[in-house]
Amino acid sequence: MKDCSIKGAIKYFIASSGAFCVLFGAWLSHGAAFLNTGQQQSLITALNYQFIHTLALLSVYVWYNLAPQKSLKITLLLFTAGILLFCGSIYLKTLTEFSMLGKLAPIGGMTLAVAWISLVFQRQKS
Structure with a gap:
C-alpha cells in the first residue's frame, strides 16, 4: 500500500472514529x-478506550506528517x-451477544500496548 493511501485511510479513520x-x-x-448495567459498562469501557486511543492516533499522525x-x-x-480489535470486538460482542468476538479484545489490548511501547523507539529528527 502506498504511503499516501495509508495516510489518507488513517486520516479518515481518525475522523470517523472521533465522530463515532x-x-x-x-x-x-x-x-x-x-441495555442492562453490565452491557452499558462494557460499552462505556470500549468508548473510553476508543476516545483515548483516537487522540493518541491523531497525535502520532501529526508527528508522522x-x-x-x-x-x-x-x-x-x-x-x-x-x-x-479491542473496541470493535467489545461493541460487537455486547450488542450482538456473539461471545466468540470477545476473544479478539485481548489481542486488541496487546496491540494497543505495543503501539504505546513503540513510541519509545522513535528516533528524533533534527
Whole structure:
C-alpha cells in the first residue's frame, strides 16, 4: 500500500472514529436504557478506550506528517488495529451477544500496548 493511501485511510479513520465516539457516547447516554448495567459498562469501557486511543492516533499522525518515519507508520497501524480489535470486538460482542468476538479484545489490548511501547523507539529528527 502506498504511503499516501495509508495516510489518507488513517486520516479518515481518525475522523470517523472521533465522530463515532461523540455520537455513540450521546446514544449511550440517552438511548441505551434498554441495555442492562453490565452491557452499558462494557460499552462505556470500549468508548473510553476508543476516545483515548483516537487522540493518541491523531497525535502520532501529526508527528508522522511532520517527520515521516517507517517506525511511526508502524505505530499508526498498531493503534488503528488495536482500536478496531479491542473496541470493535467489545461493541460487537455486547450488542450482538456473539461471545466468540470477545476473544479478539485481548489481542486488541496487546496491540494497543505495543503501539504505546513503540513510541519509545522513535528516533528524533533534527
